[in-house]
Amino acid sequence: MINATRVHHYSKRLRRFYLACGCIVASIGTGTTFYIYHEGFTPANAVYMAIITLSTVGFGEVEPLSEVGRIFTSGYIVVNLVIIAFGISTMAGYIFEGELRTIFRSIMTGNEVNKLKGHIIVCGYGRNGMKTCEEFRMAGKRFVVIENDPDICHALTEDPRFNVITGDATVEDTLRMARIDSATALITTLPKDSDNVYISLTSRELNRDLMIIARANEESAERKLKLAGANRVVKPDALGGSHMAKLVTQPVVIEFLDLLNGLSTETDMRLEEFAYGLFKKEYMGKTLRELDIRRNTNVMVIGYKHPEKGFLFTPSTSLKLNQNSVLILMGDEESLKKFKSRFSI
Template identity: 45%
Template structure:
């Protein structure tokens, strides 16, 4: 419940100030002026609210001085309380709290989804690409302003506000039922901690973690990460390749580009194909002539990877096909080869 306490902190603080002011006012009027409890409470309320009703009994000199300062202090308290209420009612914080609660309820029913820890540059890019691929995503972001802003633009995105290094937040994100987790937190130490914690919750979880330092890579792998990505290193290699192999880079950019020339890589598991196709050879599948897509690789049951496999290679249980083609070619392949659901 920590995220709710953090989001409600200002509201609780304002309520606490008003309650404290009431107690101080009632106690002071009762013992300084000799008022009964009911009279002291009445005097406190009309002073705080500045309604200006008549005093219960004439105040002493000390009572007038106390009332003057008490009134000035409460003007500040009331102004602060009104600002907090305005923020919750008109700037969407109350709505955000409610939406976070509803997200938690919905996420409890998720299975086979992807968790993204951190919604910075890398996390946002990963989330957008995964959503474009039709994956169900749960994002954990520590900064409430970021999640509030994102919800205004995409209310369908499942966002949780909190610290991804906490066990409670990972459980709320459904880490036990998730199929993968991407950790893109700013510090390597946090990413190591998330990988270690997530692996403890789910031994079968696929974990991809970001690292800034080369020395962190082995720590992340020991903590349970399946893959470690170093954005700075990749960026430097990419810039060097633009000089040494520019056309190769231009081709690779087609895979992530937009427009009619965009290419797409598709991963096809053998059990997704029609049953009558699963024992055929690559020649008999005739993927190129039937769909226009090109079979560029074959993962043989996780044991070896065949690049441009021989046409006489027969498909076996556990194989994964890697196809290259335009969106329309991939769609044609899906219509002709995929198992009907």
């Protein structure tokens, strides 16, 4: 199903190229047939006559033509001038405008996407989608972008770091092309709530275990998105308004959060989560005191998510790590690398 969809996708992009080639073949076939059956040429001479007439090279007649043959050839030349002009303009467009390179890059992207497992799908490369992809790139996450705007896709395909699929994310076949069956998460950032609801519904049907994060513009859309299968719903406008208000009411808190979120260049401190299952075997089941993370790596444990009790902030050093728990860590890049090198499998 996926391969058939890809072939159809590329065929649409090569439609003008196929049409130009078809016109040339049809013209040669028409001329060859006329010269064989009406003028009595041999097949070799008929093909040669058709080609030199099509190409308008100005060679003489292969064999003398009848009056009807000359009339046909005169019209044949005029028609072929149009065909040649169309063919040249089409080929020039594909070659000089980079369309062939874009299609080739799309084919390579398709091959790369076919190999992906555990990746993330981003539907829409607008302002929110762009920021999402930047975060994934910095975190080293594998992702696929689905975008309907051919100009945006053309620009993205020039960047080898992007896997881009040109298509409508509300269409099931497009989601299949992005290997939704083997993806771990999908983020839909389209401007229309109805599109995000439909994508959430279709995605949940195609992958029951998928983490779906959807954008909502209207308050009424949040409930619909959750009913459609979205795990989390984000309202950018509401978040933006709240953030601006708190810049007035709690400016220092927001400044601190911006530092942790990488929105400030004053420090490279950031937050990261670390699941219990990522610890080396010898560190599993230990207490925070026994791990002594702060002294060994200069990373602070500022939060702990218990699988049943939820979040604990600034957990006690006597806390024993549990299966399916998650640590919330804070540190600079070097310290976090040191932590992963020491504790991570």
